[in-house]
Amino acid sequence: MIRFWAVVNKELLCYAQCIMQFEEDEEKQRKKRRWWGRDWLLRRSIHGQYDALMAELQLEDPEAFVNFLRLDIATFHELLASVEDRLTKNRTRWRDPVSPGLKLAVTLRFLATGDSHHSLMYNVRLAHNTISGMIVSVCNAILDVMEAEVMKTPIEPQDWLQVAERFQGRWQFPPVLGALGGKHIAIQKPSNSGSTYYNYEGFCSIVLIGLVDADYNSDGFRLVMLGLASTAKYGTTVPSTNQYNREPLSFDIPYYIIADDAFAMQSWLMKLFPHRALAHDELVFNYRLSRARRVVENAFGILANRFRCLLRTLQVQVDTASLIVRTCVVLHNYLRERNPSNDVMTLDKEDANHNLYDPIVLTLIFIP
Incomplete structure (x- = not known):
């Protein structure tokens, strides 16, 4: 009986060593990220559409703001207040999260134009894969908050x-x-x-x-x-x-x-x-x-x-x-x-x- 368990333990140890070796090899073959974040994307607060263009439209041309997002300034802020809690992420020591207002603005701009995620990337200075997941999360938040209310x-x-x-x-x-x-x-x-x-x-x-x-x-x-x-x-x-x-x-x-x-x-x-x-x-x-x-x-x-x-x-x-x-x-x-x-x-x-x-x-x- 003792010999049997000794053999079992030896086989389990062998399996564990194989799994660890496989994970190490996979980690070595995995493509390393070249950038933590592209420098020009990190300057979105200076040159991005949300912080630059939309701020100008709100102050100087409310009609153009409506054409840009398909809703007026007051409605945008009302909609943002209703979904903000669902879109807010915790701040970490690695980077600041994308603001709920930017998420909502990007989604509304996508719905208004149908532009590709790569096209939006150069306008709002967010990575295209970030925009892709962002649109899904904002749409889910809007449906959770408003669908039962407005679909009467x-x-x-x-x-x-x-x-x-x-x-x-x-x-x-x-x-x-x-x-x-x-x-x-x-x-x-x-x-x-x-x-x-x-x-x-x-x-x-x-x-x-x-x-x-x-x-x-x-x-x-x-x-x-x-x-x-x-x-x-x-x-x-x-x-x-x-x-x-x-x-x-x-x-x-x-x-x-x-x-x-x-x-x-x-x-x-x-x-x-x-x-x-x-x-x-x-x-x-x-x-x-x-x-x-x-x-x-x-x-x-x-x-x-x-x-x-x-x-x-x-x-x-x-x-x-x-x-x-x-x-x-x-x-x-x-x-x-x-x-x-x-x-x-x-x-x-x-x-x-x-x-x-x-x-x-x-x-x-x-x-x-």
Whole structure:
């Protein structure tokens, strides 16, 4: 018995020596870091955009500050105060941590422009890998603090009735509980994904599906979903959930959601008549439905115009892309709730004869 344990201990000692030798060899082969921090990056407090340019914009040109970060100075500081505790890191004897304000500013600038991490690196003087992790942490902080507050999906029947009344009052189309639409968000092809994210338009994407209220100046997106784009039409992703098929639809009057031809027909969904040999009443119905459904197209347009990263191909992993899109929607609702009049000039308008026109160029669009 003693000999047995002696043999076991000898083998364990041999295994331990092999592991230690392997770790020593691996440590020798590991590439040594050439710089603890590049000198020009460490001068960010003097020449970086956050400490230099943004300070000038706050003092001299508030309008340019809004264009730079897509929100005004007061809103930026309010948003910073709400997420600051989640972004603050402890100071160590090795280096000072990146300030929460810089983290938030870099993330907002990325959402506003969609610039690559390497491009942002030369503007804010932070390493690209630091920016990559920073964007994820800031987006998570914003979602944790604000998502439940600004994504106000009605629950009670009375809340849904108020939505239907606004559609009736503004667009003369009863009884509608929301306009449903989708937008492809381009992403780089994930490795080993095959055709999972490949859509019918010829690029890889995830699909943002949104349910929008009738009033531009209220709550923006009531409900959003993110799904794959592997099917021929993104509308086929909706029946896989019960998000829309809820019992508030079962009133005495058949309430429904309006959508376009991209979505599969459902008992709770109203779509256009096919565009062939339509009677006059059917043409009028199609016009009214398209007129009411226009709000979701405008909502996606305002969202993408404000956060232009949604107009570019996101060079990130799929999970990170979904996180970025959710953050854009939450910030969109937050800004619409705080400053509802900011986007008035980007909305469709009608004259006294119900003809559409662009409020910027005042060009009439005739509708028969």
